[in-house]
Amino acid sequence: MLSKRIIPCLDVRNKKVTKGVKFQNNVELGDPIEMAVAYSDGGCDELVFYDITASAERRPIDIDMVRDVARVVHIPFAVGGGIETLDDMYRVLLAGAEKVSVNSLAVKNPGIIAEGAKIFGSQCIVLGMDPVKTADPRFPSGYEITIRGFRERTGMDALEWAKKAEDLGVGEIVVNSVDADGTRDGFELNLTRKISTNVHIPVVASGGAGTPQHLIDVFNKGAADAAIIASMIHTGEYTIKQIKDELVKAGVPTREKW
Amino acid sequence: MIAIVDYKAGNLTSVRLALEHIGVACEVTNDPERIESADRVIFPGVGAAAEAMRNLQELKLLDPLKDAVASGRPFLGICLGTQVIFEHSEEDGGVDCIGLVPGAVKRFVTSDQSCKIPQMGWNTVEFAREHPVFEGIENKSEFYFVHSYYPDSSDAAYVVGETEYAGVRFASAVGMNNLVATQFHPERSGRIGLRLLENFSKWDGRC
Numbered sequence: 001m002l003s004k005r006i007i008p009c010l011d012v013r014n015k016k017v018t019k020g021v022k023f024q025n026n027v028e029l030g031d032p033i034e035m036a037v038a039y040s041d042g043g044c045d046e047l048v049f050y051d052i053t054a055s056a057e058r059r060p061i062d063i064d065m066v067r068d069v070a071r072v073v074h075i076p077f078a079v080g081g082g083i084e085t086l087d088d089m090y091r092v093l094l095a096g097a098e099k100v101s102v103n104s105l106a107v108k109n110p111g112i113i114a115e116g117a118k119i120f121g122s123q124c125i126v127l128g129m130d131p132v133k134t135a136d137p138r139f140p141s142g143y144e145i146t147i148r149g150f151r152e153r154t155g156m157d158a159l160e161w162a163k164k165a166e167d168l169g170v171g172e173i174v175v176n177s178v179d180a181d182g183t184r185d186g187f188e189l190n191l192t193r194k195i196s197t198n199v200h201i202p203v204v205a206s207g208g209a210g211t212p213q214h215l216i217d218v219f220n221k222g223a224a225d226a227a228i229i230a231s232m233i234h235t236g237e238y239t240i241k242q243i244k245d246e247l248v249k250a251g252v253p254t255r256e257k258w
Numbered sequence: 259m260i261a262i263v264d265y266k267a268g269n270l271t272s273v274r275l276a277l278e279h280i281g282v283a284c285e286v287t288n289d290p291e292r293i294e295s296a297d298r299v300i301f302p303g304v305g306a307a308a309e310a311m312r313n314l315q316e317l318k319l320l321d322p323l324k325d326a327v328a329s330g331r332p333f334l335g336i337c338l339g340t341q342v343i344f345e346h347s348e349e350d351g352g353v354d355c356i357g358l359v360p361g362a363v364k365r366f367v368t369s370d371q372s373c374k375i376p377q378m379g380w381n382t383v384e385f386a387r388e389h390p391v392f393e394g395i396e397n398k399s400e401f402y403f404v405h406s407y408y409p410d411s412s413d414a415a416y417v418v419g420e421t422e423y424a425g426v427r428f429a430s431a432v433g434m435n436n437l438v439a440t441q442f443h444p445e446r447s448g449r450i451g452l453r454l455l456e457n458f459s460k461w462d463g464r465c
Binding site: 001002003004005040045046070071072074075076093094095096098120121122123124171172197200201202223225226255257258 | 268269271272275276278279304305371372374375376377378379380381382396399400402403404422423445446447448449450451452
């Protein structure tokens with residue numbers, strides 16, 4: 001049976017992994033390469049790196065870091081942040097990343113994900129989305145897409161955007177709840193389920209992981225195919241092994257040996 | 259020297275880096291002569307079957323690949339590389355493939371909404387028989403898969419490992435003399451995948 005994936009997220013700023021709450025107040029946690037190796041050896045199923053300042057600093061993604069990760073990590077990893085062109089995608093994939101994650105760029109230029117999927121294959125193109133809860137009736141799903149780290153609202157409905165992205169050819173969608181991000185109070189189950197049960201491609205839940213029970217819930221109730229974790233392992237409070245032991249006990253299909 | 263065949267079917271960096279990590283000399287190449295002179299050949303790839311077959315024809319790689327298999331040199335297919343060594347694929351409205359292994363490649367079909375296509379992630383491989391390339395790897399180990407089509411081997415004698423997804427049990431690893439081929443990605447399957455590649459790099463091509 002296909003296992004549910006646990007994906008540590010490494011937000012990288014100035015070559016260091018950092019973690020903030022709701023995209024603010026970042027603290028430094030360590031070296032991305034060392035952390036990637038430790039998590040891979042520790043049993044994570046995949047990794048994702050976001051070069052979180054590349055966009056704001058209007059510079060291309062840190063390719064040297066991607067290359068260094070690819071040399072030592074032999075499980076799939078995705079890279080996002082600072083991807084502006086097809087050439088940026090190509091360089092990231094050629095450096096050894098399995099997937100490239102686009103977010104704001106896809107909103108501004110949906111054609112680029114269609115082209116990227118056609119050239120590099122759908123499985124390489126991940127759409128990251130940052131939906132925020134809204135009571136505004138213009139948004140049938142109840143969630144509006146934001147970009148640029150919650151700084152800008154787009155007027156786009158989250159579910160409509162997910163379906164459109166699937167049609168454009170993305171291979172996977174990361175649903176990062178702005179409301180839950182960094183809170184460690186649990187994933188946004190309603191949002192995750194809504195997206196995951198209405199598209200045919202894998203959906204990765206992101207934002208809010210604090211305990212193993214949160215992961216059990218997002219797989220069982222949120223219908224997620226994979227889940228991103230950050231603070232709960234970055235702080236050392238849990239190991240991936242501890243989380244996976246709980247998933248196994250709860251009957252969630254899990255990769256138990258690595 | 260292992261030749262990693264480059265036929266414009268996706269990114270071969272991860273295969274090269276995995277081999278370099280375990281200290282095995284390799285070269286990414288589309289030169290028929292380099293493939294002919296290599297001790298062993300890895301035939302990887304991601305993408306679509308029809309374009310792969312077109313590229314193999316244009317690059318004049320079909321004969322070197324067939325020769326490599328016929329010569330008895332160890333040969334490893336991965337993912338799309340594995341699919342196109344079968345006789346036929348349902349992809350792109352139906353494509354005739356290289357036909358080194360009997361069987362066809364079919365699309366996952368499911369009415370189960372929770373079952374996503376492509377299969378993306380880690381799934382177990384249950385051994386149908388022993389094979390030198392899987393030596394030291396526990397039965398039912400998990401490997402990393404990304405695919406919408408699966409190999410349906412018409413001859414059980416060639417099935418080395420099986421995996422279940424979308425209601426079918428398919429040949430996730432096949433072996434025929436000096437040829438072995440996996441639907442999963444050993445280069446992305448962590449320590450266990452590296453072990454498979456290491457086994458392949460030492461294999462004499464006999465079963």
